[in-house]
Amino acid sequence: MTVMFLIGTLVCALSVVVCWVMTAVRDHPADSSIISLGLIELYLIVYAVYAGIRQAAGASITGEAWEFWGYIVTALMLPVGVFVWAMIDKTRWSNLVMSFVGLVVFVMIYRLEEIWWGSAL
Template identity: 75%
Template sequence: MTLMFIIGTVVCAASTLICWVMTALRRHPADSSIISLAAVELFLVAYGIYAAVRQLGFEATITGEGWEFWGYVFTALLLPVGVFVWAMIDKTRWSNLVMSFVGLVVFVMVYRMEVIWWGSAL
């Protein structure tokens, strides 16, 4: 496992848990849920920069397809933004629950990106 994968796992798990708790406690999108979504986005930006440096520098070989890897990166980057916009439009309790799924989906996507990069399950 790489350090970035471990950091991503922690950020995604924390975001998911915060959003679940806020779903139970709040009737509208909670600030803590939105901040946890921003933390996931910040991690993804850092992951994208890390991957670009990794590919341009010392580990230029991706075991899988490069287009697939970067497709996952760009899609993952759009996910928190799209859900944030949706949560600002639909200001109900369930916005917190929808935001919680970003952490779960991004975790799976980061896992898949690592598999594409290294060529095997972690």
């Protein structure tokens, strides 16, 4: 397990918990849920920069580069897309939908680690 994966797991888990709690207590998109999406996006930007620097320095990935970067680009679009959707659908359920970003991004960073290092954690 890498430090980047552990940090991502923590950020995603925190986001999921915050969004679930806000689904129970708020009837509209909560600021804390939106901030948790921002933290996931920030983490993904840092992950992408780290991966780019690592590859530019000559380190290779075990899997396909197009697949690796495809996962990163897709993951980067998720929080933004769900944020836009939450601003359009201002109901309690926006918080619940935002929680799925944390779950999906966790799975995606797990897969990124498999592609990067060549094995499951």
